């Protein structure tokens with residue numbers, strides 16, 4: 001299933017961290033470092049001089065950790081996740097491309113099933129690239145290039161996904177960041193945003209159907225699989241952590257999917273909530289055209 005790891009020339013910032021003997025408070029070392037995880041997968045360790053850090057797996061270009069300067073973790077990986085490349089990582093900011101699903105190809109598409117190329121690093125930032133392979137062409141035979149850039153600042157984790165049609169004929173796609181956010185417990189969570197009056201597709205109804213949300217903020221005490229259309233301004237408030245995380249969809253990501261397998265202990269349901277940045281309606285790209293999705297995660301107080 002996996003493609004060969006290709007580190008492209010120019011990714012010059014990769015170096016093993018030097019052993020430091022300075023006091024802990026001075027140990028933050030800005031940069032991007034290639035590391036190998038216990039399961040054998042490579043990841044890019046992003047460090048910012050503020051002390052903020054992030055971990056981005058080459059397999060799926062999946063951001064599995066984001067810690068603010070105070071060391072608080074905001075991203076979750078499920079306890080049942082496979083971390084050896086045998087299946088997509090169930091956790092992180094997981095890519096759904098070129099399909100969210102269900103649809104003509106496999107659920108959530110193929111972008112999270114393969115290694116991406118690391119094509120650039122600069123300071124506390126790295127860019128990952130996905131281009132067609134025999135594996136992707138078997139499923140979806142179109143000319144494309146997707147770049148995903150992850151950048152740490154003192155105050156945020158910024159991501160930019162650029163989807164380009166590198167061919168001459170148009171094609172449609174859907175995309176999402178299937179974001180798993182770490183929570184102290186679901187009972188401590190409130191998701192604020194422009195929910196009141198929003199239309200949502202409730203995928204748990206049989207058949208799935210559109211409903212209207214009456215609440216201003218969501219609390220989670222049952223299973224969720226909902227696509228909130230036109231909602232892209234959520235804040236995840238966690239009274240257990242005493243922190244909030246603004247999920248700022250600044251471009252492209254028009255919709256928010258809220259998913260919780262409430263009650264499923266095997267998935268560790270009470271340790272995460274998926275608040276996903278989605279372009280749920282099919283996007284059409286003409287030859288040479290591109291689409292950009294920008295998500296910034298901004299920690300703050302309650």
Ligand SMILES: O=P(O)(O)OC[C@H]1O[C@@H](O)[C@H](O)[C@@H](O)[C@@H]1O
Pocket residue numbers: 088089090091094108178203225257259
């Ligand atoms: O386990 P995954 O692949 O990370 O996906 C989690 C869930 O994501 C949701 O969006 C789907 O509706 C579920 O069917 C799926 O189980």
